[in-house]
Amino acid sequence: MTLRVGVIGTGMIGQDHIRRLTEVLSGVEVVGVTDIDQARAAAAAPGGAEVFANPSALISSSNVQAVVICSWGPAHEEQLLAAIAAGKPVFCEKPLVTSEAAALRVMEAEAAHGRRLVQVGFMRRFDADYRRLKAVIDGGRLGAPLMFHSVHRNASVPGGLYTSDMPLNDTLVHDADISRWLLSDEVAGVEVRVPRRSSRGGELRDPVFVLLHMASGALVDVEISVNIAYGYDIRGEVSCETGVAALPNRPATVISDANGIRQAIPEDWRERFIEAYDQEFREWILAASHGTATGPSTWDGYAATLVADAALRAAFSNSFEAVKMIAKPGLYGPPAALAAE
Ligand SMILES: NC(=O)c1ccc[n+]([C@@H]2O[C@H](COP(=O)([O-])OP(=O)(O)OC[C@H]3O[C@@H](n4cnc5c(N)ncnc54)[C@H](O)[C@@H]3O)[C@@H](O)[C@H]2O)c1
CATH class of the missing domain: 3.30.360.10 (Dihydrodipicolinate Reductase; domain 2)
Structure with a gap:
C-alpha cells in the first residue's frame, strides 16, 4: 500500500522532507503541497502533486491520507487541530505548538479522537x-x-x-x-x-x-x-x-x-541527522498507514x-x-x- 501524503509548508525543511518522501523512502507518495507562498509550493511540488490553495483544502482532500506539517511554529496548532478533526495521521515538525494552552488543546482533540494521530519531529x-x-x-x-x-x-x-x-x-x-x-x-x-x-x-x-x-x-x-x-x-x-x-x-x-x-x-542539521530524518519518516509511514502514530507524541x-x-x-x-x-x-x-x- 502507498500512503498518500500532503505537505504543508515548503520552506527549507519542507523541501528536504519532500525530497526524502519522494526520492528516498518507499510506501509513500506526496500527492499535495501548500504554502502561503504559492510560487514556492508550486516549485517544490513533485510531478503530479496538486498545489492546494491553503492548508484546510489540503487536509480535507479525499486524496490526502496523512499530513506533514512544516510551516512555522505559530501556524501548527490550527493545522494540527484540522488534521485531527479529519481523523488523519499527522507528522508535525517541532515545535509542536508555541504555548501551553495550545498544547493542551491539541492533546484534548487527540484524546477525543481516542487514538494517537500525531508524531512530533524530534528526530x-x-x-x-x-x-x-x-x-x-x-x-x-x-x-x-x-x-x-x-x-x-x-x-x-x-x-x-x-x-x-x-x-x-x-x-x-x-x-x-x-x-x-x-x-x-x-x-x-x-x-x-x-x-x-x-x-x-x-x-x-x-x-x-x-x-x-x-x-x-x-x-x-x-x-x-x-x-x-x-x-x-x-x-x-x-x-x-x-x-x-x-x-x-x-x-x-x-x-x-x-x-x-x-x-x-x-x-x-540536514547533514548530521540525515539518516535520523529518514528513519523517523520510515516509522511514521508505517504507523500512519495503520491510521495512527508512534514515536514522539503530543505529550512530548x-x-x-x-x-x-x-x-x-x-x-x-x-x-x-x-x-x-x-x-x-x-x-x-x-x-x-x-x-x-
Ligand atoms: N527537526 C528539525 O531539526 C528542524 C529543522 C529545521 C526546522 N524545523 C522546524 O520546521 C518548521 C519549518 O522550518 P523551516 O526552517 O523549513 O522554515 P522556512 O521558513 O524555511 O519554511 C517554512 C514555510 O512554511 C510556510 N508557512 C508558514 N506559515 C504557513 C501557513 N500558515 N500555511 C502555509 N504555509 C505556511 C512559509 O511560507 C515557508 O515557506 C519550523 O517549525 C522549524 O522549527 C525543524
Missing part, C-alpha cells in the same frame, strides 16, 4: 548513536544516570528571522526532548545563565547555558551556541553511578595535509513547550523556574518513572 530519537546511548543507559549496567551534558552548536542561524528568544524556545526543545527520552524522566525545573555574549551574534542572546532539573534529581546542562562558525556540532555524555556513556564522534575521513590532521564537521511536544516557557522565564528571573505538567493522559502511556522500569 534525534531516531539517530542510531542516540539509540545506542539510550540502550546502554536503559540496560542499567552503568547504574542510574546522574548527569547529562548536552552540547548544541550551530555554525550560524538565519539573520533577521532568528530572535533572541529562539535559542530557548526553538533550539532548546531538541535538548529538552532528548534529555527526557534518554533519562526516561521529566523536567521539573529550569535555570538559565547567559555568559559573555558572542560578538558574532549581534543582539542575539548567544550562547546560553541551561540547567534542567529532572524529576529524579538528575541534572542536565545544555550549551546552546548558535553562531559558532565552525560547523554543526552535537555532543552528549551521560554520567552514571559506575561509568560514563557518550555519543561517539561521527566517522569522517581523516585528512592529513599541510594544515594538520583533521576530520570534517557537518555543516548543518507539550513537555518541550513547557520547558521552553520555563527557560524564557528563567532567563529573565535569573533563578529556578518550575515546570508544572498535568497528569499524563492514558493515551500517552505510563508516567516516565514507570516506563523506565
Whole structure:
C-alpha cells in the first residue's frame, strides 16, 4: 500500500522532507503541497502533486491520507487541530505548538479522537548513536544516570528571522526532548545563565547555558551556541553511578595535509541527522498507514513547550523556574518513572 501524503509548508525543511518522501523512502507518495507562498509550493511540488490553495483544502482532500506539517511554529496548532478533526495521521515538525494552552488543546482533540494521530519531529530519537546511548543507559549496567551534558552548536542561524528568544524556545526543545527520552524522566525545573555574549551574534542572546532539573534529581546542562562558525556540532555524555556513556564522534575521513590532521564537521542539521530524518519518516509511514502514530507524541511536544516557557522565564528571573505538567493522559502511556522500569 502507498500512503498518500500532503505537505504543508515548503520552506527549507519542507523541501528536504519532500525530497526524502519522494526520492528516498518507499510506501509513500506526496500527492499535495501548500504554502502561503504559492510560487514556492508550486516549485517544490513533485510531478503530479496538486498545489492546494491553503492548508484546510489540503487536509480535507479525499486524496490526502496523512499530513506533514512544516510551516512555522505559530501556524501548527490550527493545522494540527484540522488534521485531527479529519481523523488523519499527522507528522508535525517541532515545535509542536508555541504555548501551553495550545498544547493542551491539541492533546484534548487527540484524546477525543481516542487514538494517537500525531508524531512530533524530534528526530534525534531516531539517530542510531542516540539509540545506542539510550540502550546502554536503559540496560542499567552503568547504574542510574546522574548527569547529562548536552552540547548544541550551530555554525550560524538565519539573520533577521532568528530572535533572541529562539535559542530557548526553538533550539532548546531538541535538548529538552532528548534529555527526557534518554533519562526516561521529566523536567521539573529550569535555570538559565547567559555568559559573555558572542560578538558574532549581534543582539542575539548567544550562547546560553541551561540547567534542567529532572524529576529524579538528575541534572542536565545544555550549551546552546548558535553562531559558532565552525560547523554543526552535537555532543552528549551521560554520567552514571559506575561509568560514563557518550555519543561517539561521527566517522569522517581523516585528512592529513599541510594544515594538520583533521576530520570534517557537518555543516548543518540536514547533514548530521540525515539518516535520523529518514528513519523517523520510515516509522511514521508505517504507523500512519495503520491510521495512527508512534514515536514522539503530543505529550512530548507539550513537555518541550513547557520547558521552553520555563527557560524564557528563567532567563529573565535569573533563578529556578518550575515546570508544572498535568497528569499524563492514558493515551500517552505510563508516567516516565514507570516506563523506565
Ligand atoms: N527537526 C528539525 O531539526 C528542524 C529543522 C529545521 C526546522 N524545523 C522546524 O520546521 C518548521 C519549518 O522550518 P523551516 O526552517 O523549513 O522554515 P522556512 O521558513 O524555511 O519554511 C517554512 C514555510 O512554511 C510556510 N508557512 C508558514 N506559515 C504557513 C501557513 N500558515 N500555511 C502555509 N504555509 C505556511 C512559509 O511560507 C515557508 O515557506 C519550523 O517549525 C522549524 O522549527 C525543524
